[in-house]
């Protein structure tokens with residue numbers, strides 16, 4: 705564990721030494737995105753809803769049996785888990801939720817897809833950021849999804865379609881349609897092969913302005929390798945590595961460019 709923490713610290717420091725802050729971004733598109741979205745310090749009133757949702761989940765002491773899908777957990781050792789612990793360990797943090805809220809609000813997607821609902825923290829954040837959007841969220845663990853549905857039921861969210869399925873089955877069915885998404889959040893099964901496979905199956909459902917977010921790109925060596933592969937994929941025109949998550953963009957009208965943005969830098973403007 706100590707060795708793992710040390711390695712994680714080295715990765716974190718390496719990233720921060722090489723990442724750009726706002727004034728090092730020369731692309732107008734990226735500058736605006738960083739300034740008005742990533743670094744936006746407005747205290748949106750919707751943040752209260754995100755905070756309350758987090759508090760609501762933290763009150764749930766009930767134990768449930770989960771399937772432990774994907775790459776498994778680095779923290780949990782049993783499949784019997786307290787709901788509040790799942791929310792705390794597997795779910796987005798309040799800071800992540802605020803970032804996802806701002807990304808959704810900034811890009812104004814009409815159709816959002818999330819792979820990996822868990823207890824719906826990111827689902828709420830992205831839906832609240834653009835309540836007019838239609839959202840589809842996919843979770844392979846039926847027990848977890850049931851709780852997410854119950855908890856999101858009394859939240860001021862837009863139209864959400866909950867799908868209880870593994871990602872692969874869902875994507876195989878999706879591939880029979882022409883449906884396109886404007887914002888996609890891939891947050892589950894953090895291993896090399898599945899991440900690349902899901903990306904390939906998602907490709908027919910992206911368009912020029914789609915934003916694809918891949919979470920936890922530094923979670924493991926496999927995820928770093930997956931990220932390195934994806935950002936060089938011919939369909940990808942720009943990528944943004946924020947350490948916490950990576951964004952893939954497909955905007956052909958812009959140069960192929962890869963950015964590293966330091967979200968912790970203090971940008972005074």
Ligand SMILES: C[S@@+](CC[C@H](N)C(=O)[O-])C[C@H]1O[C@@H](n2cnc3c(N)ncnc32)[C@H](O)[C@@H]1O
Pocket residue numbers: 772773774775794795796819820821822823824825826827842843844845848869870871872891892893
């Ligand atoms: C990191 S959590 C998602 C966190 C959530 N997006 C949030 O922001 O709170 C990943 C979720 O993906 C689900 N998952 C992992 N691999 C999956 C797969 N292959 N098919 C379906 N669900 C999967 C897990 O059950 C877990 O609930």
